[in-house]
Amino acid sequence: MNSPRHTTLGRAGSALIATCRWTAVWTLAIGLAPTARADADSLCGPFDQPYQLAQANLDGAAHEKAGVSTAKNGRGSIVDLSKLVTPASAGRAADQSEALLALAKNDAGEIPTGFELGVGARISSSFFSPVLCATLARVTGPAGATLEQLVTIVPEGSTVVPNDIYLSAAEELRPIEGEAESKGEPIGRVQSVGQPDPYVSLQYGLAISGVREARELSAGGGVKIALLDSAPDVKHRDLSSNSVRSISGSDAASRPGVHGTLMAGVISAVEGNGFGIMGLAPDAELISIPVCTPAGRAGGSCTIFDLLKGLDQAWDAEVDLVNLSLSGPANSLLERGVARLEELGVVVVAAAGNEGSKEKHYPAAYPTVIGVGSIDRDGRLSPASNRGDWVEILAPGVEVLSTIPGDAFAFGNGTSLAAAHVTGALAVLTAATGNAKTARAEFFRTVAAPGRGPKHLPRVCDVLARLDLSCSADGLATER
């Protein structure tokens, strides 16, 4: 009796299986990518949840009609995707569907290769992720294909997820680019060390976080922060090229984006250069890992594939903190990635998103991530900020002045900026405590209060006081 795939494909079926397998094997990065760090390996293991069909992507009717089996017996079916008409998965471009196949190392330390792709599906890119302990393959296929149609057989201990798109979360008041800044030194701008930054009085986030009172103790020196975002404009005169460096290698565009530049300014704009603003942690090393493609006025879109790759690069760069000013749907690989970073001692901060919703947004809602909502100058929750018990900290995110490309500045709104404030404050604390997880623990002990729900960003000096580090009244901090 014919199996479903034979009824669908006829005699070409067997040949296609072989073709797909070979294609898959030869395009897959099964080797271990050389990384500077091998210490993640000790924590490797199979995925907690063995392969399960993602319920959200199951289209029952189409599933039955096509006769797709669930590959329990290690041999799945191949489906001719061109003959299927299924609703396109949400958020995916019209002409393609994508999935991520994560092949976890097995007990023997090997990457399994016994998977099969559906007809029309191919691996467009892959890499080995030390953070995930898995080879991550980006599987591309025709529009409307479900995950189980793209990857028909998944080895035990591996998983398939949609290649979700995450959106960075800020809106800004965008100035004219180009000509405006090429007209020479603007009046009233003096760029020399030790000059006050003229716009500091508009940066109410500095006052709320209290970072300036702690400057003598810490300005984030020695701390490495990964900014997974669009690329910041590293030529901006208020962003030192010494402290902001970019790692390329993702598929995202590397041209400077407004969103990434806004985040970089909040975290690490140069202090005392007589120009513009100052960052919360100007001495920290901000490592830009461009994973998002600029979109709209101040937004960006980031695929989960690039995001996961970025997490690996962040790990490889030995960062202490990761700023994720973006939000999107739940994704088990992202969940695993951020959880692994947490295990490995990296603190991850993420924006809650700007939908004004109580619905959980990710990665902010993952327990291993600090989810940040936004407040205004007077500490009131921004109407647009997502909210709920899954949001842990509220930080400035309304009318936040920061850098944008072209030596310019703008006021931005959104939980993205709020997340950047938390990252900056944590960088100051990490430099003072020597450890990001200690900093985070004390940070949360300081805000611990009865009742559920998000807490306001604590003042840096209040956290430091718990560690017997005190900021003196005149703004100079001293060690007790």
Next chain:
Amino acid sequence: MTRNARRFRCPESVLGWIPWYADGGLTPEQKGLIEAHAAECSDCRAELDIVVGAPFEIDMPLPDPDRLFREITARIDARSREESTPVIPINQIGRARRLDDDELARVERWVRSESADDDDATAANAELNETAMSTVVQSLSAGRTWFAAAAALAILFLGGVGGAVWSSMGQRSAGSETIYQSATAAPETSLPGSQAVNSGPRLAVVFLDSASVRQVSDALSAVGAEIVSGPSSLGVYQLRLTNVGREGREPTAADLAAVANRLKAPSSAVALFAEAIP
């Protein structure tokens, strides 16, 4: 329950113009209409007395824009109390702060009740632009941003900058380009007006605390700029260039940068922050 209480009778269509009357921003004909109505309407008379009795000094520092808002909300509160409507304390209001849902509903209810059974309709009502206040109500509903702060400052600038401001103020209809085009309902304001001048590049400006109204007014005249909206909660105003626009071309980025730099120049002592926006 509310209909039996003594109601404030000054119709919204007149009330809305009283601040402009006080500042001398109305034409003699318009002023005459207001006065004619006030002569017959004690509530409007009282309103006029309050506003005219507190003239703005052109050389005083930029005022706290909360003041007008507080006055109005205090009155709303007082009358709400009379009418046994639950009173929400709103005396801790910052400038251009957002109303919460309850407050918004309350202000809207009040404004609508004033205009709904308005039996004081006079010639003034007919003559004055009825749509102006409904625009405000709409913006109140849509933007949730209180406009009084902007109105207060607008009054100040009417004297200094003249008719150009009058005709161009607050052309910020819903759905058009706004300062903060976001889901965050960023601080923005809307004021009555009728002419669409919404397009074109603009500047975001924060004035120095020490700048007087006259200094700001003179500086804006000198550079050919006028206030389109503001202030936001952080005191950000939006300006557009007037001179360039009249020459029939859009201001270029260089035009904007030049104006921004002139406003920011230490010698002008006017602006702390000035940057171009599209």
